[in-house]
Each structure stands twice: as structure tokens, then as C-alpha cells.
Amino acid sequence: MKLVRLRDASRPRITLTLEGQPIEAQQGDTLLTALLAAGAGHLRESEFGDGPRAGFCLMGACQDCWVVVEGMGRVRACATLAAQGMEVRRG
Amino acid sequence: MKVAVVGAGPAGVRAVERLVAAGISPVWIDEAPDGGGRIYQRPPAGLARDARTLYGFEAKRATSVHETLDALKPKVDWRPETLVWHIRPEARTLNTLSRGRQAEVAYDAAILCTGAMDRVIPVPGWTRPGVTTLGAAQIALKTQGCGIGRRVAFLGTGPLLWLVAHQYAKAGAEVVAVLDTTSFATKLRAAPGLMLGGMTFAKGLYYTAWLRRRGIHIAEGVTPIAIDGDDNGVTAIAWRDAAGREHRAECDAAGIGWGLKPEAQLADLARVPFRHDPVQANWVPVRDEAGRTPVAGIYLAGDGAGIGGAEVAEIAGARAALTLLADAGHRIDPIETVTLDRRLASQARFRAALERAFPFPTHLARSIADDTLLCRCEGLRAGELRAAARAEAATGPATEVNRAKSFTRVGMGRCQGRVCGAAAAEVLAAELGCDVAAIGRLRGQPPVKPIPIPAPVSAP
Amino acid sequence: MTTDCDVLIQGGGGAGCSAALHLAQRGVHVILLERGLVGSQASGVNYGGVRQQGRNPAELPIAKRSRELWGRLKDIAGTDAEFTVTGHLKLARNDEEEADLVAYLDVAKQYDLPLRLVGRNSIHQEYPWLGPKVVAGSFAPEDGAANPRLLSPALANAARAAGADIREHAEVVAHAHDGTRFHLRTSAGEEFTAPILLNMAGFWGGKVAEAFGEPVPIEPLNPNMLVTEPIRYFIEPNLGVVGGNVYLRQIPRGNVILGGGHGESDPSVPWSRPLPDVSVRAMELAVELVPAIAGAQVIRSWSGIDGRMPDRIPVIGPSRTTPGLFHAFGFSGHGFQLGPAIGAIMTELVLDGRTDIPLEAFRIDRFGTTAA
Numbered sequence: 001m002k003l004v005r006l007r008d009a010s011r012p013r014i015t016l017t018l019e020g021q022p023i024e025a026q027q028g029d030t031l032l033t034a035l036l037a038a039g040a041g042h043l044r045e046s047e048f049g050d051g052p053r054a055g056f057c058l059m060g061a062c063q064d065c066w067v068v069v070e071g072m073g074r075v076r077a078c079a080t081l082a083a084q085g086m087e088v089r090r091g
Numbered sequence: 092m093k094v095a096v097v098g099a100g101p102a103g104v105r106a107v108e109r110l111v112a113a114g115i116s117p118v119w120i121d122e123a124p125d126g127g128g129r130i131y132q133r134p135p136a137g138l139a140r141d142a143r144t145l146y147g148f149e150a151k152r153a154t155s156v157h158e159t160l161d162a163l164k165p166k167v168d169w170r171p172e173t174l175v176w177h178i179r180p181e182a183r184t185l186n187t188l189s190r191g192r193q194a195e196v197a198y199d200a201a202i203l204c205t206g207a208m209d210r211v212i213p214v215p216g217w218t219r220p221g222v223t224t225l226g227a228a229q230i231a232l233k234t235q236g237c238g239i240g241r242r243v244a245f246l247g248t249g250p251l252l253w254l255v256a257h258q259y260a261k262a263g264a265e266v267v268a269v270l271d272t273t274s275f276a277t278k279l280r281a282a283p284g285l286m287l288g289g290m291t292f293a294k295g296l297y298y299t300a301w302l303r304r305r306g307i308h309i310a311e312g313v314t315p316i317a318i319d320g321d322d323n324g325v326t327a328i329a330w331r332d333a334a335g336r337e338h339r340a341e342c343d344a345a346g347i348g349w350g351l352k353p354e355a356q357l358a359d360l361a362r363v364p365f366r367h368d369p370v371q372a373n374w375v376p377v378r379d380e381a382g383r384t385p386v387a388g389i390y391l392a393g394d395g396a397g398i399g400g401a402e403v404a405e406i407a408g409a410r411a412a413l414t415l416l417a418d419a420g421h422r423i424d425p426i427e428t429v430t431l432d433r434r435l436a437s438q439a440r441f442r443a444a445l446e447r448a449f450p451f452p453t454h455l456a457r458s459i460a461d462d463t464l465l466c467r468c469e470g471l472r473a474g475e476l477r478a479a480a481r482a483e484a485a486t487g488p489a490t491e492v493n494r495a496k497s498f499t500r501v502g503m504g505r506c507q508g509r510v511c512g513a514a515a516a517e518v519l520a521a522e523l524g525c526d527v528a529a530i531g532r533l534r535g536q537p538p539v540k541p542i543p544i545p546a547p548v549s550a551p
Numbered sequence: 552m553t554t555d556c557d558v559l560i561q562g563g564g565g566a567g568c569s570a571a572l573h574l575a576q577r578g579v580h581v582i583l584l585e586r587g588l589v590g591s592q593a594s595g596v597n598y599g600g601v602r603q604q605g606r607n608p609a610e611l612p613i614a615k616r617s618r619e620l621w622g623r624l625k626d627i628a629g630t631d632a633e634f635t636v637t638g639h640l641k642l643a644r645n646d647e648e649e650a651d652l653v654a655y656l657d658v659a660k661q662y663d664l665p666l667r668l669v670g671r672n673s674i675h676q677e678y679p680w681l682g683p684k685v686v687a688g689s690f691a692p693e694d695g696a697a698n699p700r701l702l703s704p705a706l707a708n709a710a711r712a713a714g715a716d717i718r719e720h721a722e723v724v725a726h727a728h729d730g731t732r733f734h735l736r737t738s739a740g741e742e743f744t745a746p747i748l749l750n751m752a753g754f755w756g757g758k759v760a761e762a763f764g765e766p767v768p769i770e771p772l773n774p775n776m777l778v779t780e781p782i783r784y785f786i787e788p789n790l791g792v793v794g795g796n797v798y799l800r801q802i803p804r805g806n807v808i809l810g811g812g813h814g815e816s817d818p819s820v821p822w823s824r825p826l827p828d829v830s831v832r833a834m835e836l837a838v839e840l841v842p843a844i845a846g847a848q849v850i851r852s853w854s855g856i857d858g859r860m861p862d863r864i865p866v867i868g869p870s871r872t873t874p875g876l877f878h879a880f881g882f883s884g885h886g887f888q889l890g891p892a893i894g895a896i897m898t899e900l901v902l903d904g905r906t907d908i909p910l911e912a913f914r915i916d917r918f919g920t921t922a923a
Contacts, residue, residue: 001220001240001324001344006262008138008236028137033235041323042220047781047805048470054220054324056467056510058227059129060122061208061354063505063541064218064467066780066848073543073846078227079122081135177827181815186827193831485629486704487711494588497595497700505780505850537825541780541848544834547682 001054003037016086025082032058032065032077035088043067043077044091066091092419095120095185095196097175097357098204100128101152101401102393102408104160106202109412111166113421118168118196120175120187126160128206128393129226130401133157134234145233147258148294152401176538178361180386188542200388200415203357204408207394209348210373212456212514214246216318217347218467221325225251225348229258238264240344244328246270246315247348249449253298255346256307266307267340270330272349272452274312284444292441308340314455318345349451351398352513358396359535361389367528370443371398372451373513374532380432382411383418390415403438406431453527456517465518466511468504473518476501480522488523492530495519505541508533552741556582556716558901559733559745561723561759562752564594565887566879568706568717569894570749572627575713577902582743583707583715584735586722586755590703592821593753596855597774597887598798598810599699600789602639603664604691605655607864609912610885611662616908617892618693624891628705632697637800639694640669640678640788642840643687648793652689659691666691680785682842696789696800699887706891726762728873747875747901751893754818754858756866756880764872766920769881772859773814775825777833779847781805786841797836799844807844809837814854823854859883860918867893867913869900877901878915 011026018040025034032055035043042052043065055065058078065077070087072080077091092115096107099121110117127133131146131153146153163169173189178201185196209224216222223231223239225247231237232255242265245256256269285292302309312333319327329339350371358376359365363384365374375397382390392411393404410431413423459465461474479489479498489495492502492515501515502508508515512533520527558574560567563585574581585591601621603614625631643649652668659666669677669688678688707717718737725736733748750759757769786801797811811833816823830852838845858881860866865883870876877900879893886893892908899906 003231003235003237003239004241004264006232006236006238006264007144008134008140011137026137028135028235030135030235033231033237036220037237046218046467046470050218050464050467050470052220052322053218053467055223056218056227057208057224058230059208060540061506062224062467062510063850066505074848179827195827485708486701487708491588494704498704503851505848507851536851536853537827537830538849538852541850544779544838544844544847544849545831546845547838547842548835 001036001041002039003033005037014082014084016082016084016088018088019090029082030078031067031069031075031080031082031088034082035077093197093199094118094415095198095201096204097185097201098128098206098393098395099123099126099160100204100206100393100404101131101156102204102404103128104156104163105405105408106204106392106412107163107167108159109409109416111163113416116167118170118198120170120173122172122174124171126171127157129230131156132230132234138234138236140236149401156405174540175357176540176542178357180361180389183388191543191545198388200390200419202382202390202392202411202415203361203395204393204404205354205357205395207351207353207398208509210350210352210451210513211347211510212349212452213459213463213465213473213511214315214318214347215460215463216320218464219318219320219325221320221344222318223344223346225255225346228346229255232258232262238262238344239346240325240342241265242267242342242344244268244270244340244342244345246328246345248273248452249348249350250295250445251348253295253302257298257301260302260305260307266302267342268308268310268328269302270313270315271311272313272315272455273449274333277450278448281444281448284440285448350449351394353395353397355395356507356535356539358384358389358391360537360539362386363389363391365532368397369528370446372453373398380435381414382407383414399438399442403435403442406434406438410435451513453517456514457521459514459518465515466501466504468506469500471499471501475499476515476518477522480519489519490523490530492516492519492533496533502533507536554582554741554743556580556743556745558747558749559584559735559743560749560751561735562750562756562880563589563703563707563717563719564592564751564753565590565703565706565890566893567749567751568703568710569891570751570897571715571717571894572706572710572713573894573898574901575710575715577898579902581715582745583710583717584721584723584737584743585717585719588719589707589717590700592855593857593882593886594703594890595699596776596853597699597884598776598808599696599800599887600639600798601634601697601888602691602694602789602791603888604639604666604689604694605641605791606885608658608662609864610889611664612908613889613892613896615662615664616895617889620891620895621697628709630701630705632701632705634695634697636693636695638788639691639791640688641791641793642681642685643793644684645686649687651793652687655689664691665693680841680843682839684839690788694789702887702890726759728763733875747877749897749901750876750878750880752880753882754856756878757858760866760878760915763870763876765870765915767866767881767915767918768861768920769858771816771818772857772884773816773823773854774810774857774884775812775814775829775833775852775854776808776810777825777830777849777852779807779844780850782807782844782847785843790840792840797833797840799837799840807847809833811836816854816856818856821856823856825852825854857882857884857886865913866915867896868910868915871916
């Protein structure tokens with residue numbers, strides 16, 4: 001899944017990492033936006049072998065966008081703002 | 092008097108406005124950082140579009156709700172980014188979690204304005220990255236300036252289908268198809284009632300006409316076949332048209348949704364009884380027109396109390412606050428309550444027509460293929476639920492929805508049945524050969540949403 | 552309308568359903584009356600521990616017999632109810648608790664229960680994921696856990712197949728005995744009669760006993776249960792602690808099931824629910840045992856209603872007031888593992904007039920509250 005920036009796409013840049021790889025994002029991005037707009041493709045794997053997931057409801061209800069942020073623990077990517085230097089792992 | 096208001100969408104804002112006007116400073120709790128609810132959710136700082144671009148026809152309402160919200164914050168105990176995960180009506184306490192901190196909030200009366208989420212029907216491929224709810228597609232664009240893909244298909248039914256498609260096309264995404272599972276004939280039959288909606292009805296016509304003018308593929312009365320994809324996500328959507336012909340459109344994302352369902356978990360934990368509303372095809376918490384529930388001290392307003400839309404939510408929020416005040420012995424203006432009640436009644440008639448125009452397609456939910464993922468949290472397929480309803484199951488047949496949950500884990504995962512619950516109930520009812528209302532409703536269990544196990548105090 | 556049968560069972564928990572199955576298998580015409588759905592209360596909502604270790608010695612003969620039935624559950628009930636032999640590791644967090652573990656070794660020896668002490672030197676080597684507060688453990692290799700949601704329905708289904716009549720949504724509202732037969736009337740107005748009545752009604756068994764002149768000091772017991780989202784599977788044994796204020800296990804799907812303390816209930820509804828502060832406390836105690844579960848999300852919690860006797864062991868055996876009445880209730884949180892054997896034992900009491908299992912400790916008149 002690739003999010004496409006259609007509007008408000010020239011905000012200040014921030015950098016975070018996903019599984020150690022640098023990712024460029026924009027200030028005001030949620031983690032979900034930051035990762036999926038940068039080409040991460042997915043956010044987590046189904047525990048039961050049903051494939052990758054990348055969130056579904058974007059409103060904190062479906063619980064399918066959990067990722068791990070160093071120092072913060074497990075967070076919903078759709079409801080967490082990305083910040084400079086965040087180290088993110090797939091959840 | 093201690094009052095708690097949960098939710099800062101249109102219903103919560105208008106409720107708190109009335110409470111503050113009556114000299115009460117409630118504890119006001121919302122999960123989001125900046126209130127507004129889902130419909131009027133504001134983008135984070137730094138995203139600079141104006142209200143007109145963000146909210147379209149609703150810009151004026153959105154701006155008014157935001158201004159009221161901001162003006163009220165200093166006058167109340169405002170607690171953003173706070174989850175209410177449990178409520179005990181016997182003790183009149185709420186349990187909250189905010190940034191890892193647990194707290195208990197005592198209340199004498201509480202207004203729950205917990206909103207709604209998309210109602211979905213599983214389609215083969217619906218768990219792929221690139222498939223989101225219609226609401227999610229809208230939130231991505233509204234609050235993040237992003238489309239869920241470059242070439243997007245929209246599938247489902249209801250006003251949101253057309254609105255989101257319109258918003259995407261306008262923002263520069265390629266809308267490859269708008270696929271409505273409701274037939275044109277069904278909508279036509281409901282048209283006289285829809286006229287009651289005035290502007291809302293006109294807006295719907297406007298979006299449809301706008302999309303048609305741009306040559307966007309529109310189909311009504313469709314049956315979804317699958318959302319196809321590969322390791323990178325969605326590649327195409329396939330459907331059958333009203334005449335039974337198969338179609339396929341290449342796309343890299345799909346937004347799906349069939350109306351809304353109340354986020355009523357907190358009302359459930361507050362021991363408010365529920366009834367099945369056959370028009371909405373939803374279980375809704377029991378309350379009177381004035382927002383009062385049978386549980387002492389608990390009032391409901393907005394979509395969490397039954398789907399009515401944002402305009403109704405504002406009126407119902409104000410009405411519930413006035414009810415609470417009257418019950419607490421405050422003098423309230425009888426003219427205002429009569430006016431609010433009249434507006435609510437008129438909106439209810441329109442809403443009923445809207446539900447008839449875009450009915451929940453139970454036949455699609457009931458005919459989900461056995462190998463289609465039904466419960467995305469637990470990885471359960473529709474056939475596994477059907478098997479549990481049959482007499483030859485080792486546990487005997489699950490004749491009730493909570494039994495089916497017990498036996499199969501349907502609705503038992505992280506989302507607690509929010510996403511799959513509506514469709515799962517139809518699948519089970521169909522297998523048992525009964526009406527969906529007869530198999531009961533998934534009971535809510537605390538926490539309302541997941542809460543983390545804290546780090547050990549004596550960490551080495 | 553009146554329905555006659557040989558044996559009436561009131562209560563469709565694991566024990567009651569097992570009794571229906573065993574009686575039906577021996578050709579008895581048995582009717583089981585369950586107020587709600589079978590396994591709705593203590594049997595269906597408990598932690599799922601299938602444990603012999605740490606039990607009151609009086610319960611051990613029953614637990615051993617039950618363990619043998621658990622091992623054959625698939626043949627008996629058509630499903631193993633996800634019974635897995637993981638071993639049960641009981642942990643000590645200080646010297647006093649460790650002394651308790653050591654003392655129990657003698658009990659285990661006496662009852663031929665395999666048990667291995669894991670001392671201070673090896674506990675953290677064998678289980679490197681245990682927290683620093685843990686100082687020792689004792690491991691029972693035959694113990695394990697199962698899915699409580701499946702046991703009673705599966706036993707009831709097997710009982711039906713064997714000819715038992717299992718009536719759900721049949722709440723008994725009136726009890727009588729005419730000298731030779733019991734007469735039970737349900738809220739729907741149906742009457743059932745039989746010369747034998749098995750009182751297996753959990754907490755509500757106290758009410759049944761009272762109806763026959765045998766009041767007992769029973770209290771509702773509401774386990775406070777939580778489950779997390781699935782996380783990496785690493786906790787193999789079922790874990791408990793001396794004193795029992797927390798217990799947890801992980802299933803191979805990844806969910807961690809944990810409990811500790813008690814929720815709230817209203818048995819008259821019946822209604823029960825975990826208490827928020829108790830849930831938070833259980834999380835704190837659990838993460839002390841296994842620090843790696845920190846951050847795992849609790850996704851659901853629940854409770855139910857069991858009956859607890861003052862001495863924490865059930866009432867099992869014949870009535871002292873009414874011929875043909877047999878009790879098995881008040882399992883005080885221990886009924887899930889014992890359930891299958893209880894059904895077999897009750898069947899022997901009814902049909903053979905005796906059982907090899909010593910039941911003296913479970914007499915109903917041990918509280919001194921039975922009317923003379």
C-alpha cells in the first residue's frame with residue numbers, strides 16, 4: 001500500500017527509521033502516513049498467517065496498525081504523530 | 092455536581108456548551124488530541140488547508156464546532172488523548188488511560204458521545220494493504236492530505252461512498268470506479284422520503300452528477316467479487332453488475348463501507364440495554380428522545396446512540412445536556428427543548444428514508460464465501476463460523492452470537508468484534524436460518540480498547 | 552406439564568454435564584436443567600488451568616482421576632477442548648513462599664503426584680524469562696491447561712448423543728420432595744420429577760441445599776480474568792504463585808491469559824464483571840513474574856460466578872436431610888479440572904451406592920449449619 005500525497009505536501013521534512021532503515025516524512029504525518037507514504041508497504045503481519053496488514057479504519061478502532069516505537073512501546077500508527085528520530089519496528 | 096462528557100465530536104461539543112452555560116464545568120474526555128470527532132477531525136498543526144477545502148459543504152458547521160470547542164476548553168476539565176476504558180455505573184466512576192497513566196473519574200451524571208465507525212462486509216482480499224474503510228480514505232485525505240492510493244476504487248453503499256469518491260477525484264486521485272451495492276431502483280423508491288433531508292439530499296445528487304460528468308465509472312446494484320492483489324498490495328477490483336456480467340478494474344487501493352455502526356461499547360459497559368433497530372440494521376443502546384437511558388446518570392447523544400449524522404449529533408448533544416440539567420433540578424428553557432425535539436423528529440424521518448435508500452445488504456453478508464477471512468483479528472474464515480453453527484460441531488451448535496464467539500473466537504480479537512461483528516452476525520443467522528436479531532449481540536467487555544501491561548516497577 | 556425421569560441434574564457446568572454423560576452412558580434416563588447456557592458461569596469463564604499441583608490434599612484423588620479423563624477427553628467428548636500438557640510451574644517470590652513449595656513436596660509424594668523442585672540455582676537458567684523477584688519454583692509435568700469455553704458444551708453434546716436430555720434456559724424456581732420423588736418447577740412452568748436429584752448448581756447449589764434444609768456458608772467467587780493480544784509464544788508452562796494472587800499462561804496462538812483477585816457480581820441476575828483496579832493490579836503482579844509481557848495489550852477481561860466455601864473445598868456427597876439428593880457444588884475456584892471426574896463419581900454414588908474416592912472431607916454437614 002502506498003499513500004499518495006495529494007495536498008499539503010510541502011511541509012518541513014523529518015527523518016525516522018523503520019527496522020533501522022531511514023525514512024523521510026513530513027511534520028504532521030501520523031506514523032501510518034509516514035511509513036506508508038514512504039513505501040513501507042505494510043505495518044504488521046497477521047499473527048495467524050493471513051498476510052500483511054496496513055491499517056484499515058484510520059480512527060483507532062480496527063486495531064490493525066500496531067507498530068513498535070523505541071521508548072514508547074506498542075502504538076497505533078494511525079493515532080500517533082511521527083517525530084524526528086523515531087525508531088519504528090513493524091508490530 | 093460532577094458531570095463527565097465522553098467525546099468531543101459534534102454531540103459532545105454541543106452538550107458541553109449547554110452544561111457550561113448552566114454553570115457546570117464537566118470533565119471532558121476525548122481520545123483525539125484536538126477533539127472534533129471523526130467528521131470534523133482537524134489536521135495536525137502544519138497542514139494548512141482552509142475549512143472550505145477540508146470540509147466542503149460542512150465547512151461552516153465544522154468551523155462553528157471547532158470555535159465552540161476551543162472556547163470551551165479553558166472552562167472545563169479538558170482531557171484530550173485519553174481513553175475511557177471502563178465505566179462502573181454502580182460506583183459512578185470512569186477509568187481512563189492517558190499516556191500510560193491510569194486514572195479514575197467520579198461522576199454524578201455522564202453524557203456518552205462516542206461516535207460511530209464504518210460498517211463493513213468482508214470481501215475476498217479485504218485485509219490486503221491498500222484496502223481501507225471509506226471513513227479511513229476520507230480521514231487520510233482530510234487530516235493527512237493523502238490518498239490511500241493513486242488509482243482508487245470505492246465500493247459499498249451510503250452517502251459516504253459518493254462523498255469520498257467526490258473528494259478523491261477533486262483532490263487529484265484517479266477514481267477508477269464507484270461501485271454501489273444498492274440498486275438505482277431501491278434509491279428511487281426512497282426518494283420521496285429523502286426530499287425531507289433538503290440540503291443533504293441535494294448534496295448527494297450533486298456528488299453523483301459531478302462524478303458522472305467526469306466520466307468516472309459508476310455502477311449500481313453491483314455484487315463484489317474480490318479485491319485482488321500481490322505482495323505490494325491491491326492490483327484490481329472485480330465485481331458483477333446488476334445484469335450478472337463480470338467486470339474488473341485495475342487499481343492500487345480500495346475504500347469500502349456500508350454505512351455506519353455505533354461505537355457503543357461504553358454504553359454497553361454502563362449496562363444500558365440495547366435493542367435491534369431493523370431500519371438501521373444495528374444494535375443501538377436504549378434511550379429516550381431526550382437522550383436519557385434507563386441507567387441512572389447515563390445520557391447518550393450522537394452516532395454512538397444510533398446513527399443520525401453530524402447535524403443530528405449537534406442537536407442531540409444539546410438535548411441530552413438539557414435533559415441532564417432538568418433531571419438535576421436546573422431550570423431549562425421549555426421553548427428550546429421543544430425546538431430541539433422538533434428538529435430531531437424531522438431529522439429522524441429523513442434518516443429512516445436514507446437507511447431505506449442505502450440498506451445494509453444483508454444478502455451480501457450472508458453469502459460471504461466460506462474461505463473468505465471474516466474476523467481479521469483472529470484470522471477466522473466465514474466457513475469456520477458456519478461450521479460452529481451446525482449440529483455436528485463437537486460443542487453442539489452455537490445458537491447465539493456470544494456462543495459462536497466462545498467456540499470460534501469470532502470477534503474475540505484486538506478490535507473486539509467492531510469490524511467483523513455486523514457481518515458475522517448475518518453469517519451466523521443465515522446458517523441457523525433465523526433473523527439476525529434472534530441471535531443476540533456481541534456483549535462488550537472491558538477494556539473498551541486495548542490497554543498495555545505496564546512495565547514492572549522493580550525492573551532490573 | 553410434568554416430565555418424569557430417573558435422575559434430575561440441576562446445573563450445567565462441567566461437572567453437571569459430565570454427570571449427565573456418565574449416567575446416560577449407563578442407560579439412565581437423565582434430565583439436566585440449566586438456567587442459561589451450559590458452561591456459562593464458573594466452568595466456562597475460569598482461567599482454564601488443568602492443575603493438580605498445590606491442591607488441598609483432599610482433592611488430589613479426584614484431581615488424579617480427572618486428569619486421567621482429561622487425557623482421554625477427545626474420545627469422551629469429541630474434542631480435547633484444547634487441553635495441552637504444558638506442565639504447571641508454581642513460583643515462590645520469597646523465602647517463606649519457597650518453604651511452602653518444599654512442604655508441598657511431601658504431600659505430592661504421599662499422593663504419587665510427580666513434582667520437581669526448581670531451586671534458586673536453576674530457576675533462572677531453566678526459565679530465563681522469569682523476573683528477578685522469582686526465587687524458586689516447583690514443576691508439575693502432568694499439569695496443563697485447556698479452553699474453558701469448550702468443555703461444558705462438548706460434554707453436554709456428548710451427553711445428548713448418549714441419550715441425556717439437556718435443557719438450557721430452564722431455570723428451576725421451586726424444589727420439593729414428596730418422600731419418594733423430587734419435583735422441580737422451572738420459570739416456564741414445566742415440572743420435572745425423579746427419585747434422584749443431583750445438585751450441581753455451582754454458587755446457586757447453596758440455594759438448592761437450603762431448599763432441602765441444609766444451608767451452607769457459601770459466597771460468590773468472581774475470578775478477575777484478562778487476556779492480552781497475541782505476542783511471540785515463549786511461556787510454555789502454566790504459571791502460578793504461592794498464595795495464588797496471580798496466575799498466567801500463554802497459548803500457542805500467542806495470547807497471554809492472566810488472572811488474580813476478584814471481580815464483582817450480582818448472582819440474582821446473574822451478572823459479573825472484573826474490577827478495574829483489580830485488573831490493573833493483576834497486570835502489575837503478572838509483569839513482575841514475566842517482565843517480557845510489559846507493553847502487551849490487554850484486549851479483553853471477564854469474570855463469572857463460582858461458589859466459595861469457607862474452607863475452600865467443595866461440598867460433595869449425599870444429603871443429610873433428603874434421601875436421593877446428592878450434592879456437588881461450591882468448588883471454590885477448583886471445579887474446572889475436577890469437573891470430568893465429579894460426573895463419574897456422582898454416577899457411582901447414584902448407581903453403585905459407593906465410590907473409591909474418599910469424600911469424607913467434602914461432607915455437607917461439616918460446617919455445623921445443617922438442621923438436625
